[in-house]
Amino acid sequence: MSRNEPQITEIASHLAATLPTEGAEHAESVQAWRHTLRYARQSDAIEPIAQMIRRDAQGDPLTERYCDELTAR
Numbered sequence: 001m002s003r004n005e006p007q008i009t010e011i012a013s014h015l016a017a018t019l020p021t022e023g024a025e026h027a028e029s030v031q032a033w034r035h036t037l038r039y040a041r042q043s044d045a046i047e048p049i050a051q052m053i054r055r056d057a058q059g060d061p062l063t064e065r066y067c068d069e070l071t072a073r
Contacts, residue, residue, distance in 0.1 A: 008037050011066045018063055019056050046070050
């Protein structure tokens with residue numbers, strides 16, 4: 001991964017802290033987001049995932065920036 005690419009763990013941690021987790025522990029949520037983002041990136045499904053994250057983030061500027069970074073190629 002290039003240094004210009006977003007760090008998945010940093011993004012996952014932010015998403016776990018920002019988006020609803022339905023009772024999951026923070027560490028579990030971070031791990032789930034990390035796996036989701038890595039899989040989405042590898043399977044070229046990152047765009048629809050980023051769209052769902054944007055919708056759920058309701059305009060959070062840092063989340064928006066992370067989504068932009070995830071979908072930039």
